[in-house]
Amino acid sequence: MKIFVTGIGVVSAIGQDAEQNLRSLQSLTTGLSRSANFNLMLGEVRLSNEQLIEKLDLPNEDYSRTTLLAILAAKEAWSNNKINKSVRTGLISATSVGGLDRTEKYYFESQTSKTARTYSLMTHDNGRTTERVAAELGISGYIGTISTACSSGANAIMQGARLLEGNKLDRVVVGASEPLATFDVKGFSSLNIFDNEICKPFDDKRSGLNLGEGAAYLVLENEHSISVTGNKPLCMLSGWNNATDAFHQTASSPDGKGAYLAMINALAKAGITAGNINYVNAHGTGTSNNDLSESMALRNVFGDAMPSFSSTKGFTGHTLAAAGAIEAVYCVQSILSQAPLPNLNFSTPMKETNMTPETSFRSAKIDYVLSNSFGFGGNCTCLIFGKAW
Structure with a gap:
């Protein structure tokens, strides 16, 4: 079975959409800089949560940053796609920390205050982002969440391909989202593998990694789906x-x-x-x-x-x-x-x-x-x- 990639969306330290990311890659422009919050070289998305909510025209709710980055990238990938009863559509989204960035903010408050927003702790659930993205895209068929550390995003794509190949779906949105949570920064710090400057992959004098945040999603379709949606293939997912x-x-x-x-x-x-x-x-x-x-x-x-x-x-x-x-x-x-x-x-x-x-x-x-x-x-x-x- 042929599996086609028909949509892409991405937000990262080097751009807020696919075109901006490509321009940065072409011009050799890094998105890494020293973070004021952590005093480390990190890849931060240059949008606050409030700016993301405004950009996405979302209701003023307590979203995790994972969810906001995911919605931004997923909407770009989904673009003009619409739900069609003859096209079985699903979503597989991945993350490591889920809404832990909100849990970090409200945990201690919940221990000491009777008026703490304990509901916010529920955004910690990794599946919360998946459900919120699905709602934004109008997808109510197969919905799944994957968390396998740093291979999570790739495994979401692989799982989507397997569902298409197994004739369980005709079209699937696949990808992942990850914020810069304090949990990540302190956890990797304990491993003593941070580079104090911009990292140097595959260099003999490499000294460690820099963490970053972002999200990306792809739309995968089989031939039946393309015949209905009319989407133009960008490339194929050939193996996994x-x-x-x-x-x-x-x-x-x-x-x-x-x-x-x-x-x-x-x-x-x-x-x-x-x-x-x-x-x-x-x-x-x-x-x-x-x-x-x-x-x-x-x-x-x-x-x-x-x-x-x-x-x-x-x-x-x-x-x-x-x-x-x-x-x-x-x-x-x-x-x-x-x-x-x-x-x-x-x-x-x-x-x-x-x-x-x-x-x-x-x-x-x-x-x-x-x-x-x-x-x-x-x-x-x-x-x-x-x-x-």
Whole structure:
């Protein structure tokens, strides 16, 4: 079965829609800066919650930031789509922390005040964002929520594809949203893997990651849906796979076993070989462990015929659950632009693998793009996007 991508929407530190994000990628403009709230280099969306509510013309309610970012990106992806009884439509949304940003605000208040807005604690539920996005888009069919750490967004896309392939749905909105919650910042701080400057993925002198926030959604459709909606395919979702190496709670296996398995099985699912891949959007967090592990896996898959590859986290920061969805949108844009995407701040190849990522936005033949997303516990997912011939 052919699965088409017919809509994309994204908000991140480098833009409030897909066009702004692409312009930043083309001009090598990072969205990372030192945060006044945390005194760390972070990728913050330049819109307050109040501004998001106004921009989206929403009722003045107590939304989590996760929900607001999700609605902004999902509405862009959904665009002019409408509900049609002959097109079975669903939504799968992913997040790690859900509405924890609101829980952090109101928890202590609820312990001491009889007038505390304890109802706000209910926005912590990860499914709350999914339900709110579904209501905004008018989707009342299949609705699901996924939370698998940093592979969440990619797994939402994979699950949507499986539902189409299994003839459970004809059209599905898939993606993820993640805010910059204090929980995330302090949690990653405890791992001692922050870079005090802008991260340097795949550089021999890399020293850690930067966190970011954002959301991205894609519309996936089968051929029946396209015949009804009239939507023009942007590209195809050709292959996908998830593999878990279960090496460590927070670290990737040194040999990249899970990543390797996810990639080779995604290639098999797509019915292509490693030689068909023109660009790899790597997970590439900038940490010592991840970049070495992923590099080893890439070497094992591609050998000496390594295609163009890069990590775009120097632009957005690591957006955790949203990373796989945001980078999936970037992969679609890579195909549409016929250009691999750049890796910022690279200067010295890693001595172990001597691999040099793409550092400029240049024209090239891009038929297939491979995207990696890796979560805690070794939850590794690979997606493959191809031209809609």
